[in-house]
Each structure stands twice: as C-alpha cells, then as structure tokens.
Amino acid sequence: MTESATMQMNEPDVHFSTRRQAGPVILDLQNISLSFGGVKALTNISFDVRQHEIRAIIGPNGAGKSSMLNVINGVYRPQQGQIVYRGEVRGNMDCHTAAKSGIARTFQNIALFKGMTVLDNIMTGRNLKMKSSFLMQALYWGPARREEIAHRIKAEEIIDFLEIQAIRKTPVGRLPYGLQKRVELGRALAAEPEILLLDEPMAGMNVEEKQDMCRFILDVNDQFGTTIVLIEHDMGVVMDISDRVVVLDYGRKIGDGTPDEVRCNQDVINAYLGVGCA
Numbered sequence: 001m002t003e004s005a006t007m008q009m010n011e012p013d014v015h016f017s018t019r020r021q022a023g024p025v026i027l028d029l030q031n032i033s034l035s036f037g038g039v040k041a042l043t044n045i046s047f048d049v050r051q052h053e054i055r056a057i058i059g060p061n062g063a064g065k066s067s068m069l070n071v072i073n074g075v076y077r078p079q080q081g082q083i084v085y086r087g088e089v090r091g092n093m094d095c096h097t098a099a100k101s102g103i104a105r106t107f108q109n110i111a112l113f114k115g116m117t118v119l120d121n122i123m124t125g126r127n128l129k130m131k132s133s134f135l136m137q138a139l140y141w142g143p144a145r146r147e148e149i150a151h152r153i154k155a156e157e158i159i160d161f162l163e164i165q166a167i168r169k170t171p172v173g174r175l176p177y178g179l180q181k182r183v184e185l186g187r188a189l190a191a192e193p194e195i196l197l198l199d200e201p202m203a204g205m206n207v208e209e210k211q212d213m214c215r216f217i218l219d220v221n222d223q224f225g226t227t228i229v230l231i232e233h234d235m236g237v238v239m240d241i242s243d244r245v246v247v248l249d250y251g252r253k254i255g256d257g258t259p260d261e262v263r264c265n266q267d268v269i270n271a272y273l274g275v276g277c278a
C-alpha cells in the first residue's frame with residue numbers, strides 16, 4: 001500500500017452536494033496516459049473515485065471516455081501512470097482479474113447472448129463466483145448441484161430487483177432495446193461488484209426507459225452500496241444522479257467537480273456543454 005493511498009483510505013467520509021454519503025477513495029487513477037500508435041487516447045489523466053459515489057465521465061465523442069473505462073477494468077494497459085485500487089497499487093491486471101477483484105461493467109453496444117434467456121444471461125454473470133470443477137458441473141453432482149441452486153436463487157433475486165420477472169424465460173434477442181440494457185445491468189450485478197462501470201447506460205432509450213434506468217442505478221447504489229462510474233451523454237441524467245463529474249476532451253482532463261461546478265466551468269462549456277450555468 002502506498003503512503004498516499006493509505007492516507008486516502010483513512011480519510012473521513014465526505015458529503016457531496018447531493019444526497020449520498022461517500023466514503024474513502026476506493027480507486028485512484030494517477031497520471032494515466034494511453035496511446036494507440038500515434039493516437040493519444042488519454043494524456044496524463046488523474047482523478048479518484050470514492051466508495052459509494054456515483055462518478056460520471058463526460059466529454060465529446062472521441063474524448064477518451066471508453067478508453068478510460070477500459071483502463072479501469074484491465075482491457076487496456078496504460079503506457080504511463082498507475083492505478084491504486086482499494087489502497088494497493090494495481091500491477092498489470094487483465095480484465096478477468098479485474099472482474100474477480102470486484103470491477104464489473106456494461107458496454108456501449110449491448111454484449112449479451114441473444115439466443116439465451118434472460119435468466120441464463122444473468123447466470124453467466126455468476127461464472128466468476130462458481131467454485132465447482134467443470135466435471136462436477138457437467139455431472140450436476142453433489143456440491144455442484146447445491147452451488148447451481150444457490151446461484152440461481154441469486155439470479156432470481158436480481159430479476160426481482162430489476163422487475164423483469166415476466167421476461168425471465170424470454171430469449172434476450174426478442175426483447176426491446178431498453179429491456180436488453182436492463183438485462184445487461186442484471187448480468188453485471190450478478191457478479192456482486194464493488195465498482196460498477198456503466199458505458200452509456202441510457203443510450204438509445206426513450207424518456208420512460210431512461211427514467212427507469214436512472215431509478216435502478218440509484219437503487220443499486222443505495223441498496224447494495226455499489227460504487228458507480230458511468231459514461232453518459234444525457235446531461236440531464238448526469239447532472240441529476242452524479243455526485244462528481246470528470247470531463248475529458250481530446251484525451252485530456254478539462255474539468256472535475258460537482259455537477260454545479262462542472263456546469264459553470266468555462267472550459268467545459270466551450271468544449272462540450274455549449275451553454276453556461278446562469
């Protein structure tokens with residue numbers, strides 16, 4: 001554990017302008033730079049995420065938001081900088097290890113098994129929690145059977161929580177887009193993550209679907225205590241549900257603060273928002 005990280009973990013709770021009580025820093029991104037050949041996707045980006053907060057990443061197309069999520073969940077390895085997670089400097093971590101350590105995510109384009117039912121898709125989110133060997137699972141024998149039942153109960157709890165009982169046996173490919181997004185959230189929740197990364201959870205949704213998704217995100221945060229990092233282009237949603245917002249533009253950080261602070265930041269207005277806070 002680094003000295004600075006230790007100090008951060010011991011910091012008292014912080015109360016943001018909105019309703020939540022945020023805890024100590026759980027994730028600290030320090031001077032992250034990432035390039036793809038000559039393309040600089042991220043340049044010297046630093047920001048932190050506190051336990052139990054909802055942290056938004058916003059910015060124009062190509063700003064580096066998805067790349068940042070991919071750095072956090074180990075898909076991309078930055079050429080520079082370091083990540084401190086739960087007080088420890090994280091070495092080279094692949095996405096499997098990141099998932100095992102409590103980081104789950106959803107994707108900009110839905111990544112579900114379209115031919116499988118809602119229940120089976122959510123069950124795939126339990127894979128990392130399964131302890132039985134492949135052989136025991138194949139034979140569906142003894143402990144494997146008991147384990148499978150326990151995982152199914154957990155999946156059913158998530159289905160109840162997300163109010164999708166009526167479609168639990170429906171193949172995902174037959175569902176409207178908004179419900180598919182909800183199932184994808186369910187699959188991520190099935191891993192019981194400590195940090196949930198949501199890449200444009202409201203994209204392509206109508207107003208009613210967005211309201212539902214907002215409610216579920218707030219409920220996940222509130223009832224499970226899950227820390228949430230989300231990318232979203234709907235500024236009404238971002239300003240409404242986030243505790244703090246980090247703003248990227250051309251791979252650089254141009255703003256960081258509460259929704260009110262970011263809304264009134266002239267660099268952010270010029271690069272992205274267009275209109276001020278007056």
Ligand SMILES: Nc1ncnc2c1ncn2[C@@H]1O[C@H](COP(=O)(O)OP(=O)(O)OP(=O)(O)O)[C@@H](O)[C@H]1O
Pocket residue numbers: 036039040041059060061062063064065066067068
């Ligand atoms: N795998 C990759 N290979 C090469 N270039 C990439 C790769 N991934 C991202 N980039 C480039 O990095 C930059 C940042 O892209 P990124 O997708 O992170 O932005 P974004 O803010 O998420 O954009 P959007 O809002 O459009 O999803 C862009 O110039 C993009 O073309």
